[in-house]
Amino acid sequence: MNNKVVLGPWLGCIADDYTGATDLASFLVASGLKTIQLNEVPHTNEIFDLSPYDAVVIALKSRTCPVNEAICDSLLSTEYLIEQGCQKFFFKYCSTFDSTEQGNIGPVIDALMDKLNVESTIVCPALPVNGRTVYKGDLYVNGQPLHESPMKDHPLTPMKDSNLKRLIEAQGDGKAEIINVATIDSGETAIVEALEKASQQSKYIILDTLNTEHLVNISHSVQAFKFITGGSGLATDLAEEFKRLGGVLKPQKQQSEQSHSPVLIFSGSCSAMTQQQVTEYKTDHPALQLNPIQIANGEQSLDSISQWMLENISASPLIYASANAEAVNLVHQTLGKNEAAELVENTFCQLAKIAKQHKVRNFIVAGGETSGAVVKALDIQGFEIGQSIVPSVPIVTTLGAIPINLALKSGNFGQQDFFVKAKRKLTCS
Ligand SMILES: Nc1ncnc2c1ncn2[C@@H]1O[C@H](COP(=O)(O)OP(=O)(O)OP(=O)(O)O)[C@@H](O)[C@H]1O
Numbered sequence: 338m339n340n341k342v343v344l345g346p347w348l349g350c351i352a353d354d355y356t357g358a359t360d361l362a363s364f365l366v367a368s369g370l371k372t373i374q375l376n377e378v379p380h381t382n383e384i385f386d387l388s389p390y391d392a393v394v395i396a397l398k399s400r401t402c403p404v405n406e407a408i409c410d411s412l413l414s415t416e417y418l419i420e421q422g423c424q425k426f427f428f429k430y431c432s433t434f435d436s437t438e439q440g441n442i443g444p445v446i447d448a449l450m451d452k453l454n455v456e457s458t459i460v461c462p463a464l465p466v467n468g469r470t471v472y473k474g475d476l477y478v479n480g481q482p483l484h485e486s487p488m489k490d491h492p493l494t495p496m497k498d499s500n501l502k503r504l505i506e507a508q509g510d511g512k513a514e515i516i517n518v519a520t521i522d523s524g525e526t527a528i529v530e531a532l533e534k535a536s537q538q539s540k541y542i543i544l545d546t547l548n549t550e551h552l553v554n555i556s557h558s559v560q561a562f563k564f565i566t567g568g569s570g571l572a573t574d575l576a577e578e579f580k581r582l583g584g585v586l587k588p589q590k591q592q593s594e595q596s597h598s599p600v601l602i603f604s605g606s607c608s609a610m611t612q613q614q615v616t617e618y619k620t621d622h623p624a625l626q627l628n629p630i631q632i633a634n635g636e637q638s639l640d641s642i643s644q645w646m647l648e649n650i651s652a653s654p655l656i657y658a659s660a661n662a663e664a665v666n667l668v669h670q671t672l673g674k675n676e677a678a679e680l681v682e683n684t685f686c687q688l689a690k691i692a693k694q695h696k697v698r699n700f701i702v703a704g705g706e707t708s709g710a711v712v713k714a715l716d717i718q719g720f721e722i723g724q725s726i727v728p729s730v731p732i733v734t735t736l737g738a739i740p741i742n743l744a745l746k747s748g749n750f751g752q753q754d755f756f757v758k759a760k761r762k763l764t765c766s
């Protein structure tokens with residue numbers, strides 16, 4: 338392996354939100370790479386022994402923050418990963434390319450390319466197992482163009498364009514090129530050749546991807562790239578590259594994530610799928626809806642919500658802010674977009690802290706921003722990755738002495754019965 342003795346992880350990844358990080362980590366684990374997730378860049382006084390791992394994923398909450406902050410956090414993470422001996426680097430963003438109007442993805446990619454001294458990279462958000470495909474450079478969600486899918490109504494990152502070339506060129510500082518599906522269909526040798534050619538002309542290379550077979554071929558073809566970017570699907574078979582380079586996979590951890598302690602469910606995601614999951618779960622479980630306007634004017638107090646939470650805790654209660662686009666619009670008009678998000682996230686954070694004090698050790702959280710806020714409030718530094726509940730949503734277990742198990746669910750992942758499924762996996766019930 339470049340004649341270098343590798344002691345630490347081979348692969349260093351940065352994810353722009355927490356559910357995205359666990360999503361990526363689950364793919365890496367499934368491919369055979371022993372993986373640890375660190376939440377934010379470790380402080381200099383926190384020393385993690387990363388030698389037992391093949392891959393490390395740093396989870397950031399940078400998707401919606403100001404561009405300079407996202408760049409700064411991502412660069413710090415990259416420096417940390419370089420210090421740990423990582424040799425290949427992956428920037429994970431959403432399979433629906435979620436980004437604000439200012440757009441963090443392009444500027445972060447540019448900054449990391451400069452840092453890693455590379456001239457071109459892969460842009461591959463596709464995740465066919467969850468219905469995200471790319472054709473002629475356009476991103477589709479379950480067959481609908483991104484800008485016509487429910488992502489057009491996202492509370493923080495409404496997506497109004499489906500074309501990845503336009504999106505990345507508007508956000509970043511360079512030209513993009515699309516490798517079409519005919520080349521991808523021709524297999525690994527053709528893809529490698531096309532990538533070689535494209536990398537001499539373009540900074541960003543977008544690859545059409547219609548199915549998992551395409552993704553496996555793409556994943557096998559990116560060996561020449563020190564830095565790749567995309568969704569978790571791009572990690573489908575990175576273990577193969579590691580082995581081709583002479584790496585020996587480290588043994589995976591034994592699964593030990595079930596616990597009989599109560600389960601608490603928080604849902605801050607307003608995605609179409611989460612709304613259905615909330616509706617289904619509350620038909621036969623206790624559920625309480627947060628109303629941001631009433632929280633702001635004091636009609637709904639933290640005391641009353643936490644009292645309800647603790648009274649219902651043995652029945653695995655659901656507390657949700659999830660609402661449809663119309664309700665969210667009203668909240669935005671009344672409170673402001675960022676203010677509303679902060680208020681909702683802060684309420685979940687307070688509730689999470691109270692629950693932890695009352696010995697709740699199993700959490701299910703829906704929504705990437707919401708998950709980031711809750712994990713930070715619980716002061717969780719890192720996770721080991723366990724079994725997947727559904728594709729892209731694993732159970733993760735904290736590294737500390739008293740383990741906490743969590744399922745962090747991206748807005749659109751899972752089916753209607755997700756919360757019950759996750760509860761069962763967490764508790765053996
Ligand atoms: N009723 C509401 N009104 C306004 N904002 C809300 C409401 N409910 C939730 N929010 C905010 O909307 C945002 C939802 O983003 P979040 O990332 O948690 O979910 P998501 O985008 O569906 O998930 P993912 O990013 O994993 O796909 C959060 O900041 C949350 O606080």
Ligand SMILES: O=C(O)[C@@H](O)C(=O)CO
Nearest residue numbers: 356357360431432705747
């Ligand atoms: O890629 C995805 O869709 C998810 O991992 C995610 O990032 C949602 O926040």
